[in-house]
Amino acid sequence: MPTRKIGGYLKLSTTSRYLGIPVEEVEKMVESGELPALKIDGEWRVPLDQLEQWLDEEVPPEELKRLASHLKDVDPKKVEEVLRQPEDT
Numbered sequence: 001m002p003t004r005k006i007g008g009y010l011k012l013s014t015t016s017r018y019l020g021i022p023v024e025e026v027e028k029m030v031e032s033g034e035l036p037a038l039k040i041d042g043e044w045r046v047p048l049d050q051l052e053q054w055l056d057e058e059v060p061p062e063e064l065k066r067l068a069s070h071l072k073d074v075d076p077k078k079v080e081e082v083l084r085q086p087e088d089t
Contacts, residue, residue: 009040009045010045010046010047010051011043011044011045011046012030012044012046015035018051020071021071022070029070030044030046035051035054036050036051036053
């Protein structure tokens with residue numbers, strides 16, 4: 001059965017829950033241009049299809065470490081351990 005993508009735009013609070021990071025961090029990432037977003041009626045919205053594409057892109061380990069630093073209660077040693085594991089092919 002083919003998969004179906006659902007389009008639409010997410011509020012920053014919804015994007016925060018989707019990514020599992022604080023809304024303040026999402027706002028910083030949007031304002032810096034790191035996370036794809038656009039303003040609709042003066043409020044930031046994140047296009048779901050672009051967010052999924054952004055998440056699917058191959059990210060270098062240094063960037064993953066930086067993104068992991070946005071998460072609360074993440075052990076940096078655990079991040080290093082995960083990044084050392086070979087990827088599934």
